Amino acid sequence: MSRFLGATGARLPRWLLPENWPLINNQPQLATLHFNASGLQFEPTNASQPAGYLALHGALVLPAFVEPHAHLDKTFTIERSPAQQPGLLAAIAAMHQDRVHWNAEDLQQRATQALHWAAEAGVGLLRTHIDWFSVDAPLAWQVMGDLHHPLCSIERVALAPLPFFTDASDAQHIAAQVATSGPGALLGGFIHSSNWDAQAFQHLLDAAERWQLDVDLHIDEELNPQAQGLRWLAHYLQQHPFSGQITCSHSCALSQQDDAAQILAVLAQHKVRLIALPLTNLLLQDAVPGRTPRQRGLTLVKEAQALGIPLLLGADNVQDAFCPFGSYDPLDTLFSGLLSLQLGAAFDEASALICQRHALQGNDLVIFPDADVASWPLRQRQRYRLKNGVRYGETTNGA
Ligand SMILES: [Zn+2]
Incomplete structure (x- = not known):
């Protein structure tokens, strides 16, 4: 079972981001997530792709x-x-x-x-x-x-x-x-x-x-x-x-x-x-x-x-x-x-x-790989779970 150390290119919801989070075209910049033992930490994604990190390419990400x-x-x-x-x-x-x-x-x-x-x-x-x-x-x-x-x-x-x-x-x-x-x-x-x-x-x-x-x-x-x-x-x-x-x-x-x-x-x-x-x-x-x-x-x-x-x-x-x-x-x-x-x-x-806010301490996330903010939650409802860096099942729930 492969275990990711983090993920890049995550589109997090505004309610989860600090007020000073950078915007691009009035949309929050994508985030790099670090799955630490003490819980999830995140920062704006830059050009580099750290080894062992999952590339999410703008997928929508929520706490479990x-x-x-x-x-x-x-x-x-x-x-x-x-x-x-x-x-x-x-x-x-x-x-x-x-x-x-x-x-x-x-x-x-x-x-x-x-x-x-x-x-x-x-x-x-x-x-x-x-x-x-x-x-x-x-x-x-x-x-x-x-x-x-x-x-x-x-x-x-x-x-x-x-x-x-x-x-x-x-x-x-x-x-x-x-x-x-x-x-x-x-x-x-x-x-x-x-x-x-x-x-x-x-x-x-x-x-x-x-x-x-x-x-x-x-x-x-x-x-x-x-x-x-x-x-x-x-x-x-x-x-x-x-x-x-x-x-x-x-x-x-x-x-x-x-x-x-x-x-x-x-x-x-x-x-x-x-x-x-x-x-x-x-x-x-x-x-x-x-x-x-x-x-x-x-x-x-x-x-x-x-x-x-x-x-x-x-x-x-x-x-x-x-x-x-x-x-x-x-x-x-x-x-x-x-x-x-x-x-x-x-x-x-x-x-x-x-969402369960406490899930962030457990690095427990739901990923919508093909969804966009404007259509969610009606289209592209496929999702998978990413918990402590381990990916669990891709479902076509509701799609
Ligand atoms: Zn009841």
């Missing part, structure tokens, strides 16, 4: 992708269990019907396929939520914990409906199982107007704090301006310290709330992160049979970014009752966001929303 929000327990079940009605709650009902099939073999086969697709698309870190159906960890929690891929690590989030935290000792029991099940495990919850309970939410956060867990919540995935999840969380954080990292997925209701700016300001102050899910939110929000949707169902991405809130785009459900489509390719998620959220320049700005 992140899939910050998936559901590997539900994926690839659409054919046997489609939803009977549009919308989120009907999809949840279909999922409960399907789970009689979720034995270890079924879960492992479907999740492995998903992981393979994601890694092939350039994903280096995938966070999957896993539904809990009682206060004891489901079989899928262990099955997903045993999955491995050489190019893609996995994080698991325990997705328990808020009523499971009504009893404080149940909340501690859930958190204890998550905390003792190995690294990369987080506490989550489904928090919605249909199950709202402030006391249960407090138990969830207390349990996370006690067990030193980070939190990733399905919160306010609805367009009801009365949704209380984020509003309550902002108020709570003003009164109570929380030492872990809080991530809020969905948060669609913010787009309907008059006090959204105040809520976001508190979340920014407490370093809460947001994940927007353009594919499923477009599909599941404002979904009424026989009626064209009027609303986009997305959270306040631009307002959050203006406040410095870290934000990523995720795929959410792939080929299940929640979303019959999907590919585990972050380029598809990004393209959906480019239109629905009007994100601006695809490669030079918006690509930051699907």
Whole structure:
């Protein structure tokens, strides 16, 4: 296996480059990359071609992708269990019907396929939520914990409906199982107007704090301006310290709330992160049979970014009752966001929303050898991975 020491002629996105990076015809000069043990370093490419360096000739180069929000327990079940009605709650009902099939073999086969697709698309870190159906960890929690891929690590989030935290000792029991099940495990919850309970939410956060867990919540995935999840969380954080990292997925209701700016300001102050899910939110929000949707169902991405809130785009459900489509390719998620959220320049700005910044420390890159900035991510989607100087598979993903 040949190992490159670096690469020349890489077209990096502007968001990754320092402000004083030289421009040629208003385009960033190509970069020479050095794969050092301490992480990736880069400088403008000059005429020389150092020995042992890969010549990229202007190929587009990004840090390995992140899939910050998936559901590997539900994926690839659409054919046997489609939803009977549009919308989120009907999809949840279909999922409960399907789970009689979720034995270890079924879960492992479907999740492995998903992981393979994601890694092939350039994903280096995938966070999957896993539904809990009682206060004891489901079989899928262990099955997903045993999955491995050489190019893609996995994080698991325990997705328990808020009523499971009504009893404080149940909340501690859930958190204890998550905390003792190995690294990369987080506490989550489904928090919605249909199950709202402030006391249960407090138990969830207390349990996370006690067990030193980070939190990733399905919160306010609805367009009801009365949704209380984020509003309550902002108020709570003003009164109570929380030492872990809080991530809020969905948060669609913010787009309907008059006090959204105040809520976001508190979340920014407490370093809460947001994940927007353009594919499923477009599909599941404002979904009424026989009626064209009027609303986009997305959270306040631009307002959050203006406040410095870290934000990523995720795929959410792939080929299940929640979303019959999907590919585990972050380029598809990004393209959906480019239109629905009007994100601006695809490669030079918006690509930051699907990249894993930490990948630079691991010299972990995705290379698009034949792509150009203006066409990306729609044409020439062929890519390969270059990790620590080793090249892994050229795929024709999506091309
Ligand atoms: Zn989700």
